[in-house]
Amino acid sequence: xxxxxxxxxxxxxxxxxxxxxxxxxxxxxxxxxxxxxxxxxxxxxxxxxxxxxxxxxxxxxxxxxxxxxxxxxxxxxxxxxxxxxxxxxxxxxxxxxxxxxxxxxxxxxxxxxxxxxxxxxxxxxxxxxxxxxxxxxxxxxxxxxxxxxxxxxxxx
Numbered sequence: 504x505x506x507x508x509x510x511x512x513x514x515x516x517x518x519x520x521x522x523x524x525x526x527x528x529x530x531x532x533x534x535x536x537x538x539x540x541x542x543x544x545x546x547x548x549x550x551x552x553x554x555x556x557x558x559x560x561x562x563x564x565x566x567x568x569x570x571x572x573x574x575x576x577x578x579x580x581x582x583x584x585x586x587x588x589x590x591x592x593x594x595x596x597x598x599x600x601x602x603x604x605x606x607x608x609x610x611x612x613x614x615x616x617x618x619x620x621x622x623x624x625x626x627x628x629x630x631x632x633x634x635x636x637x638x639x640x641x642x643x644x645x646x647x648x649x650x651x652x653x654x655x656x657x658x659x
Contacts, residue, residue, distance in 0.1 A: 585617055
């Protein structure tokens with residue numbers, strides 16, 4: 504019995520210790536969100552960090568955010584089962600940008616229907632300031648629901 508307790512405690516410590524080192528919770532509109540950083544992942548040369556983003560405790564529609572460090576700024580690739588976009592900086596500031604058409608092939612054109620083109624233009628610049636990871640993640644979580652067309656809100 505004591506061995507079983509030690510094994511369970513070890514597994515619990517391993518799971519908790521490798522997943523949550525950084526977490527953000529917040530509210531946007533009528534939704535709540537939680538962002539949790541994954542730790543100890545081998546993400547390759549370009550990818551530095553990875554987070555999960557969940558709205559309203561809907562764990563089945565997990566959105567991942569992968570940080571890719573670039574020379575001039577950080578790029579945050581936002582992926583779900585149905586779409587992929589990026590939030591990045593430009594000379595004018597930090598905002599959303601649609602990824603190249605190769606990612607659209609992966610999602611069989613569905614991404615074009617999910618993403619609201621008017622919001623894509625509006626969110627091109629969210630702030631003219633330089634942003635750190637925490638600010639970028641907060642902006643992404645706050646503005647992403649508006650980027651999704653009304654008929655597809657269930658994908659978040």
